[in-house]
Amino acid sequence: MVNRSHWRRASTWAVISAALFIYVCVIMLADKAGFIDDTIIRRVQSWESPDLTSVMETFTWLGSTLVVTVIALVAIVLLAVFLGHRKELLLFIVVVGGAPLLNKLLKSIFERERPSLHRIVEEAGYSFPSGHSMAAFALYGVLTYLLWRHVTNAWGRVLMIVLGLGLTLCIGVSRVYLGVHYPSDVIAGYLVSGAWLGAAIEVFERTTRRR
Template sequence: MKQSLFTFIKKLREFLEKKLHQYNTTLPYVITVVVALILVVGGINLFIELTDTLKTETLAMYDTQITDYIISYRTPALTKYFIFMTDVGDFHGYLIVLAIFLLLSLLVFRRWKYVVQATLVLGLATVSNMMLKRFIDRARPGIEHLVSVETLSYPSGHAMSAMAFYGFLMFLMYKFNIQKVAKVLLMFLLALIILSIGISRIYLGVHFPSDIAGGFIAGAIWVIFCVLVFDLIELFRRDPKT
């Protein structure tokens, strides 16, 4: 992503130097920010569209059908698995993963900034989720809960944080210079974690499927926004003409 942005800005600068008499060195970066905003605004619009349908009968029907289908597979073994996955997407789970990631960043990649970035993305997703829950004020499903919950329902905090945090880790895995097979396996594992955390909330009876969809969309918005901002900051630092 970073190299693509750098190449794009370099080509844009060359084009502008040829076409414009008075070249504005900040224009390529402004265009990059505009692209980021378009992606983020598009995601926000999708989230709003979903939110507007929360009280419709059509969405309620789909929520019920999907929930009934998922909980029909309840078994002791699956219940243990999904309780474990929902714990992975909780506060203590993230502390453990961040600690492991910190060690890897310091000992292997020797770049502690990735831990700071991942923590920032997770923090933004968590804080914004709490605000959205209070504003939307949707109650939890009225079915049996296999785990205790205290907050409101929409969007799912587990789904939103999982998409933001593990989604950002997927971006970092793509970015790191490691063996292709290892990279694919790690990205697949992270995608499986995100999906499992989302499904676990439906399986355990504490979220509607639309809560999970809303959380995934909102989390993806933070990933896209933060990735572009982080890369843009680094490009400003690298570019000798700024």
């Protein structure tokens, strides 16, 4: 019954996330996101200070390819060698490994240029959807889900959710603060990874329940 409940929730959020992503795409392609994006960017960048910039650069670093790769490798070793959870290892690899590939595909389709209001740091490549946001949501989302399966304490589960959501949110905000992404890029990144993670968990739960 627990697995079936997980599957239903995953299936639901996958569909909702995909639908919302399509909605964001329509708004962006119709040039109706500009005013909201610019307003939020100006508001977030109005907080600028040397100390906050250092904090935001740290959060951006936590969503970088290097850090995500290191955390992923550590998780793979723990799942495969020490815990022996082969099925969960496959889920982890599919979610974390598939997110950057999906991001590259989507960026090549939309080819949205990065914002030019105020760049605190420089970054190359297209903007939509945010790769950092996708990677963070995929990594910390699947880690939260896998740990949830093995932690029965209510406070432990709440702590995992708060940490996972907090890190993912701060990484997304840091991309807007540093001037390398529009808010709609970040939101789209969350939604794509949400759909990807939900679909992967649905398949995982179905397969596990059948076996």
